[in-house]
Amino acid sequence: MSFSGKTAIITGAAGGMGLNIGLDLASQGANVVLVDIKPTTINLNTHSHKELINFELGDVTSSEFVKGVMDRAFEATGRIDYLVNAAGVLWFDKDRSTEETDLDAWDRIMEINLKSMIITCRHAMPHMRKNGSGAMVHIASIQAMRGDDKPQVAYQASKAGIISLSKTVALEGAKDSIRSNSILPGPTVSPMQERWIENPETQRMTETVIPLGRAGTTQDITDAALFLLSDKASYITGTELVVDGGLLARP
DSSP: OOOTTOEEEEESOSSHHHHHHHHHHHHTTOEEEEEESSOOSSOGGGSTTGGGEEEEESOTTOHHHHHHHHHHHHHHHSOOOEEEEOOOOOOTTTOOSTTTSOHHHHHHHHIIIIIHHHHHHHHHHHHHHHHTOEEEEEEOOGGGGSOOSSOOHHHHHHHHHHHHHHHHHHHHHGGGTEEEEEEEEOSEESGGGHHHHHOHHHHHHHHTTSTTSSOEEHHHHHHHHHHHHSGGGTTOOSOEEEESTTGGGOO
């Protein structure tokens, strides 16, 4: 899987899955633009491939900001090859059941988790067409595929929207060899699951129902993402890759 000389835009990349994906792409020679509304959790200047990494601080729900990110990346490298939409929020305190969810929170969650995706796709695709190809990966969730007796309804609905939008983008981009796929992580150790740090027993209880017996890691998701971005997945578009330790396979 060669990424040398290619250019990747990663949203939600201050930490967690987005940062892991970005650093792995840079380690394999890609020019990487990490994008987030908050500063990154690590010192990028200490990274062995820091010359290939740029960090853009801003709101991915702003079309003007995202367009600027894409334009600057294209001007600097002459291409945009990959887009990874990893931006997302999970607000346990405000996003609850259908009757309890704060509707202002619903709107903002939809903006961050879903609207940001259509913004990044619409600004990345014209640059990818100039290359004659491109690949996108969008981070959804297995929660998009099922209900929950302890739901976060806005989160789940937004992640389902990602899957649907990804399929449409795949069809729109196919004639220009632009691929679009979603990854559906299961329970994963990441900053989004800070509650596990405060209550490790919650993580252990979750892991008891996962067939492989453990929660996922951001590296698990990164490995799946790099495969889907690579030429090894050149005939894969408009679909979903479930990375959940077998959880969805349970009856």
